[in-house]
Amino acid sequence: MKYEKKIPMRKDCGLHLFKELLNGKWKLMLIYYISTGFKRPGELQRKICTADRRVLANQLNELVVHGFVSKVIFDTKVPKVEYELTDLGKSLLPVILNLEAWGESNRAVLERALTV
Amino acid sequence: MKYEKKIPMRKDCGLHLFKELLNGKWKLMLIYYISTGFKRPGELQRKICTADRRVLANQLNELVVHGFVSKVIFDTKVPKVEYELTDLGKSLLPVILNLEAWGESNRAVLERALTV
DNA sequence: CCTTATAGGGATTAATTTATGCGTACTTGC
DNA sequence: GCAAGTACGCATAAATTAATCCCTATAAGG
Known part of the structure; x- marks a missing residue:
């Protein structure tokens, strides 16, 4: 059952x-890790081990529904699933790297800000 | 009274x-508008008129506390306040413009994604 | 047979963020 | 005096997001 918003979404600017679409706690990280070759749910969960399995699954599902990621289900005896980035997901990579670079290059001051 | 987090903050990556620090609903927009010359609380509120005054004030206060924005209080008969970007706030502008550009250049597909 | 691994999900609670109700205080202009 | 403008803030409710509880099912390895 999908959650129905009560307050309208804001689409007025980029x-x-x-x-x-991308406010979820682990969404950008998931897109980043998928881009670096971690494609399977189990892999991603081990990579982001502080996040609960179901939270990651929810975020991945939303990324699929919104068209950032596609999900490939293999018809094997043991369940096997792989995620891959769509063109839209790939278009986000420069933005993610930019955000990450900003954060890391300001790490010292940002960490101090977090303690205030 | 500041809200005390119960779940520790994540500082592991940029x-x-x-x-x-910047997840607030209007924070990036506030930084952007301040950079374009809208410096006073009233101006900002009229510019972002769908946001409540108190919500904007809270977000501005956090931006000040975290060092993205500084607040100048003029000692005039009629209250007058101006915000301006710190160096840290300015360092964020390219990131904001990058986000904004990504969103606008993908507006069509993103708006459709929001309806799913 | 039992453990570990694969992958999944509905229902509920907890945490966090945003919105709102109801105030303060001062000044200028009519 | 009163309305409108400047600016601010506490306390609470509502909305949203994240975390957790308790499950299913199959297969491989020992």
Whole structure:
């Protein structure tokens, strides 16, 4: 059962489009890791081990529904699933790397800010 | 009274540093508008008129506390306040413009994604 | 047979963030 | 005096997001 929003979404600028779709706690990280070759749910979960399995699964599902990631289900005896980035997902990589670079290059001051 | 987090903050990568500090609904927009010359609380509120005054004030206060914005209080008869970007706030502008550009250049597909 | 691994999910609670109700205080202009 | 403008803030409710509880099912390895 999908959660129905009560307050309308904001689509008035690119910042809000980004936020409405990619605000999830692990979404950008998932896209990044998928881009670096971690494609299977189990792999991703081990990579992001502080996140609960179901939270990651929910975020991955949303990424699929919104068209950032596609899900490939293999018809093998033992269940096997792989995620891969769509073109839309790939278009996000430069943005993610930019965000990551900003954060890392300001790490010292940002960590101090977090303690205030 | 500041809200005390019960779940520890994630500082493990630049993406999380960014998110912990700038996840607020209007924060990036406020930084952007301040950079374009809208410096006073009233101006900003009229510019972002769908947001409640108190919500904007809270987000501005956090931006000040975290060092993205500084607040100048003029000692005039009629209250007058101006915000301006710190160096840290300015360092964020390219990132914001990058996000905004990504969102706008993918607007069509993103708006469709929001309806799913 | 039992453990570990694969992958999944509905229902509920907890945590966090945003919105709102109801105030303060001062000044200018009519 | 009163309305409108400047700016601010506590306390609470509502909305949203994340975390957790308790499950299913199959296969391989020992």
